[in-house]
Amino acid sequence: MRYMPDALMKIRERFGPELHLLHDVHHRLLPREAAEFAKAVEPARLYWLEDPTPADDQDALKLLRQHSTVPVAIGEVFNSIWDCNKLI
Structure with missing residues (x-):
């Protein structure tokens, strides 16, 4: 992080x-760390x-998005359409 x-x-x-x-x-x-890190790397x-956080933690992704505009790639650990239906 530093x-x-x-x-x-x-x-x-x-x-x-x-x-x-x-x-x-x-x-x-952790969600707070992910938000802090994403903000720090914006420049x-x-x-x-x-x-930055586990893909199934929707609250963490929401927190991250509230604090940073960095594009996030997530979901490579999903194995079926049902794993990603919350993201969709």
Whole structure:
């Protein structure tokens, strides 16, 4: 949470705005941490932030969206249409 915002900004500054910059969090953050982290990486203009919280935690995703505009990729752990029906 402390290292990656600066690291992502350095990558963005080095390679410019055309690079599709992604970061996979692997479901490791608590909802509050995910919201804080997403807000912190906004200046790096990520293409997406992947799996900041568990995909089935709708409240965490709502909190994240209330605090950040970073695009979120989520759901690769879903195995059927029924797993993602809440997201849809």
